[in-house]
Amino acid sequence: MVTFVGVFAHPDDEAYGIAGSVGLHADDPDFRFVLVHATDGAAGDIRPGFPATRETLGAIRRAEDEAGWRAAGRVPDRHEWLGHPDGKVADVPFTDLVDGIWSVLEAERPSVVCTFGPDGIFGHPDHVAVGAATDAAFARGVADGGPGFRRLVHGVIPQSVFERWNAQRAALGLWVFDPTVIYHMRGVPDETIDIEVDTRPVTDRTIAGLLEHRSQHHVIFDTPLDLDRLRRVVTREWHTIAWPPQERGRPRLTDLFAGLDDETGERTAYGS
Template sequence: MVTFAAVFAHPDDDAYGIAGTVALHADDPDFRFVLIHATDGEGGDIRPGFDATPETLGAIRRAEDEAGWRAVGRPPDRHEWLGHPDGGVDGVPFAELVDAIWAVLQEERPTVVCTFGPDGIFGHPDHVAVGAATDAAFARGVADGGPGFCRLVHGVIPQSVFERWNAQRATLGLPVFDPTAMYHMRGVPDETIDIEVDTGSVAHRTVAGLLEHRSQHHVIFDPPIDVDRWQRVVTREWHTIAWPPADRGAARLTDVFDCLDTTTQRTPRRNR
């Protein structure tokens, strides 16, 4: 049995960077999927004409996220909503946030944990806070000497891919991302990418999941929604390995579980 735990800030954060990985393992009876959301996403924008209010949006987005995973074809085995305020996670006492994440991870003893890196992909303070707190919770699992906690990964976008996507957006007449601006995508140096997962065979499932986030279509998709284009966009998922210290001279892995000794769930091995 291997357990993949993902920790994110908002409903739909999880729909981008791990849906393909989960779909690839969907039919594996020895795969367990645990998902933690810090917020219900109640502070998000509401798509014009969508039947929601600030008071109802959180419940709607929770339901959308759950429908999204059904569309992907592999709902989480355990899904925890921590209930922190959307847009205010960075204001939650850090120790409190770490304790809440640790409470789940301590019970699950996951093989691999995925979260945001220091850039939060979009520079969102909620993303950055959740990533830092997950890193701290993971460190507790490593330190206590028990099973699991073999690898900590951060979802990222390679700089070369970021630049290619931005060039394509400019060609299509779409707004481009400014990596110095809040809530804009940013990349990380290509040489820091440790894992590149080919998710092309399940891209249609990833997009099916994204489409279920109906209140956020105006945030997720460029109008009009081009499903074929999005299926090309989600053919890869990238991660850096935050723990154990990565060997930058090693070949890129092709799955979050690659080169792990999951019989002991303690000793990671890298291809040389």
Template structure:
């Protein structure tokens, strides 16, 4: 069983959709997805048919449509309904307990969330990531499962390559000191590299369902071939059990379990 905990609808679109797609046909595979918010504070581009009151429901529907496009909707999809942009103001013990309750019920073999960089420095990402780590530690005593905890990351070498490509294409580059901009982690901290090339079209199909935020998620106009190359790998840091030394990267979230 695989559990993913994120802050907003679409957070998982670039992180774990490939892993889920790769395991679509596996007997016994169970996928649990937890969203802390409905993303109601997201950007509303001019002309898009949404209001501040309706955006959360629209983004929830987009998330559900995206997983249908990927071809593997979650077996359990929980919406915690905390305020988008306000997770850092939620008592950490409360958010941790809500996540831990779900994990204790499901007893996933692998849990995945955000690390301390939040990929983009987003405070909601950082908060839900820290609370997921704490929930994993709490729930480990609930019985079998809980064999691995992962943080989705972007290797620094990949980040640098993307920056170079963006400059070559006259696209805006990221500033890793700014919130909402991507950032990398040292390559030696990357313990999982998943080859998602065979399912990249399905990942892209899912991303395209996030219509309200597509202008934030991808460059305009959307280049689907380039997007497929971007999502052709998934990377993660192994948090639990702690790495014991240099080893070849894992190639699947369940490797060795």
């Protein structure tokens, strides 16, 4: 049995970060999928004409997320909503944030955990805080000497891909990302990428899941929606391995769980 835990800030964060990888393992009876959300996204944008209020948006986004995983064909075996305030996760006492994530990780003893890296992909303070707290919770698992906690990964965008996407956006007359601005996408150096997953076999599943996040279509997608371009965007997922320490220059792995048995590292040396 391989247990995989994804820890994210908002509903829909994971829909374009791990949905393809989960889809590739959807029919594996030895695959357990656990999803953790720090918030319900209640402070998100409400697009004009969408039937939601500030009071109802959180419940709507929770339902959209659950519908998204049904559409993608693999609902989580366990789905935890930690109930922190959307947009204010960075204000939550760090120990409280870590403790909530650790309560799930301690019970599940996962083989692999995925979260945000220090860049938060979009520089979003909620993303950055959740990533840092997940790293700290994972470190507890490494240090206690028990089972699991074989690999910690951060979802990222390679710099070369970021630049290519931005060039394409400019050519299409779309606004481009400025990585110095909060909430804008940013890349990481290509040489830090440890895992590149080809998710083309499950592209339709990934898109079906994304489309269920109806309240956030104006945030997730460009207008008008170009499904052909979206299919190209979701054909890959990239990750850096935060644990165990990696040698740079090694060939990229092609799956979140590839090579687990080949990795070594002192369990007490987390973060070294």
